[in-house]
Amino acid sequence: MTATLDERARREYLDFALGLIPRTRAAIRSRLGGLTVEVKPDASLVTDADEAVEALLRETIAARFPGHGILGEEFGHTRPQAAFQWILDPIDGTDNLAHDIPTYGTIIALHHEGVPLLGVIDHPALDLTYSAVRGLGAFRNGQRLSIRTPDPAAALGREIIVTTAPENFARSQDVPLFNAICRAFPNLRVYRDCFAQTRAAQGSVGAMVEFNVKLWDVAAVPVLVEEAGGKYVCVREREGIYSAVFGKAAVVDALLPLLQT
Amino acid sequence: MTATLDERARREYLDFALGLIPRTRAAIRSRLGGLTVEVKPDASLVTDADEAVEALLRETIAARFPGHGILGEEFGHTRPQAAFQWILDPIDGTDNLAHDIPTYGTIIALHHEGVPLLGVIDHPALDLTYSAVRGLGAFRNGQRLSIRTPDPAAALGREIIVTTAPENFARSQDVPLFNAICRAFPNLRVYRDCFAQTRAAQGSVGAMVEFNVKLWDVAAVPVLVEEAGGKYVCVREREGIYSAVFGKAAVVDALLPLLQT
Numbered sequence: 001m002t003a004t005l006d007e008r009a010r011r012e013y014l015d016f017a018l019g020l021i022p023r024t025r026a027a028i029r030s031r032l033g034g035l036t037v038e039v040k041p042d043a044s045l046v047t048d049a050d051e052a053v054e055a056l057l058r059e060t061i062a063a064r065f066p067g068h069g070i071l072g073e074e075f076g077h078t079r080p081q082a083a084f085q086w087i088l089d090p091i092d093g094t095d096n097l098a099h100d101i102p103t104y105g106t107i108i109a110l111h112h113e114g115v116p117l118l119g120v121i122d123h124p125a126l127d128l129t130y131s132a133v134r135g136l137g138a139f140r141n142g143q144r145l146s147i148r149t150p151d152p153a154a155a156l157g158r159e160i161i162v163t164t165a166p167e168n169f170a171r172s173q174d175v176p177l178f179n180a181i182c183r184a185f186p187n188l189r190v191y192r193d194c195f196a197q198t199r200a201a202q203g204s205v206g207a208m209v210e211f212n213v214k215l216w217d218v219a220a221v222p223v224l225v226e227e228a229g230g231k232y233v234c235v236r237e238r239e240g241i242y243s244a245v246f247g248k249a250a251v252v253d254a255l256l257p258l259l260q261t
Numbered sequence: 262m263t264a265t266l267d268e269r270a271r272r273e274y275l276d277f278a279l280g281l282i283p284r285t286r287a288a289i290r291s292r293l294g295g296l297t298v299e300v301k302p303d304a305s306l307v308t309d310a311d312e313a314v315e316a317l318l319r320e321t322i323a324a325r326f327p328g329h330g331i332l333g334e335e336f337g338h339t340r341p342q343a344a345f346q347w348i349l350d351p352i353d354g355t356d357n358l359a360h361d362i363p364t365y366g367t368i369i370a371l372h373h374e375g376v377p378l379l380g381v382i383d384h385p386a387l388d389l390t391y392s393a394v395r396g397l398g399a400f401r402n403g404q405r406l407s408i409r410t411p412d413p414a415a416a417l418g419r420e421i422i423v424t425t426a427p428e429n430f431a432r433s434q435d436v437p438l439f440n441a442i443c444r445a446f447p448n449l450r451v452y453r454d455c456f457a458q459t460r461a462a463q464g465s466v467g468a469m470v471e472f473n474v475k476l477w478d479v480a481a482v483p484v485l486v487e488e489a490g491g492k493y494v495c496v497r498e499r500e501g502i503y504s505a506v507f508g509k510a511a512v513v514d515a516l517l518p519l520l521q522t
Binding site for chain 2: 100101126160166167179182186190202204205
């Protein structure tokens with residue numbers, strides 16, 4: 001149980017995860033300008049940088065924590081029965097990386113007995129690292145994050161909302177949900193990578209709606225957002241496909257009825 | 262006529278416009294952290310930084326080119342009959358600036374007898390300045406931009422498209438156009454500031470669709486995109502409200518039939 005992990009152990013995992021970032025950044029930087037881009041069967045992109053970063057993370061984690069499981073976007077699941085599971089998206093937003101859109105990021109999460117324990121999201125091109133471990137706060141480049149409650153006098157409907165693309169909603173014939181969000185919260189953005197999640201973790205936006213994504217896409221978010229004082233709700237999980245809403249509690253609560261399916 | 266402006270004159274305007282950027286950046290930087298944010302009657306935001314930057318630009322332009330007109334988002338139109346018109350959006354994406362989303366920018370354009378002559382878009386938080394003057398190329402931090410033609414073997418439908426928010430389409434009951442774009446080009450993003458325009462100017466995205474925006478929102482785009490080798494088409498202009506599509510020519514051509522209204 002996560003509750004039995006003392007603070008020293010939690011800090012150790014965080015320090016280890018943060019120590020990975022200079023290495024993942026170097027692996028990405030060394031490939032910029034000469035990326036080898038391929039199209040995967042699902043039409044998404046993969047580059048040699050995605051593979052190199054995940055291989056580096058897997059190697060380093062396995063050397064330090066040989067009993068832990070590792071689930072990554074590119075190379076599958078090792079030790080799926082282990083209590084500790086590292087969940088990795090080496091480059092979230094590969095399409096953006098490949099097109100010189102600097103909002104992509106590296107996602108590293110650690111879950112313990114199914115409960116999110118640690119989350120790190122790094123934006124190498126923006127020099128921004130977000131990190132949190134359960135019970136010890138959320139940070140951006142070492143500075144504590146605290147999501148402010150919306151001003152009760154301001155119109156909740158003008159809060160900024162970020163969603164995944166209409167395409168994600170279309171996968172389960174849920175475009176009407178996307179349209180309902182647009183009508184209720186017209187101040188909308190669609191970023192298509194973890195830049196949206198870090199905007200939610202630092203309270204820049206009212207909330208983010210992830211729809212029909214994989215576990216590695218959202219694995220770092222619960223701890224990051226909750227430790228920053230926000231709320232995270234998984235609204236659907238079907239066969240490894242997740243939908244969630246997170247951010248300022250009042251905005252999350254206002255979005256929830258729109259997402260009941 | 263623009264054709265009569267020799268290269269030396271065009272370079273002079275460009276050098277002058279680029280010389281404004283260190284001053285606009287300093288004016289913004291000095292206000293970060295202590296922004297005074299107000300809500301305008303149209304529910305958009307304005308800060309003391311917007312007003313300070315526009316005042317600075319107006320003063321500097323008027324001192325150097327006293328016969329030129331100036332149209333800015335915050336302080337109206339002076340000398341609307343002049344042949345040369347500077348068109349200014351001191352901070353495009355004020356909502357993003359106010360919420361620590363670093364994609365906002367300063368837009369400076371010069372039109373001559375109604376024809377776009379010069380365009381500059383600066384992203385202070387990203388340290389990226391885009392500039393172009395008619396006939397002399399488009400540049401990003403001094404490096405020449407050249408939009409590549411899409412690979413004919415690749416599916417045009419997977420090109421990245423950026424649009425203004427569904428809210429902009431709703432202003433003229435044109436949400437069906439937004440939905441048609443989503444269906445034809447599902448790899449969609451919504452950024453809500455000039456970051457989308459600079460992505461188009463550097464060929465990161467297939468095209469951008471601006472819908473129901475003001476002149477200062479798009480005034481720098483035609484020269485930036487065309488000088489980078491792309492295509493710009495204004496699809497509608499009604500009482501000072503503009504809609505346009507721009508980017509890679511093949512993608513613009515594929516989007517045009519969806520935007521006929």
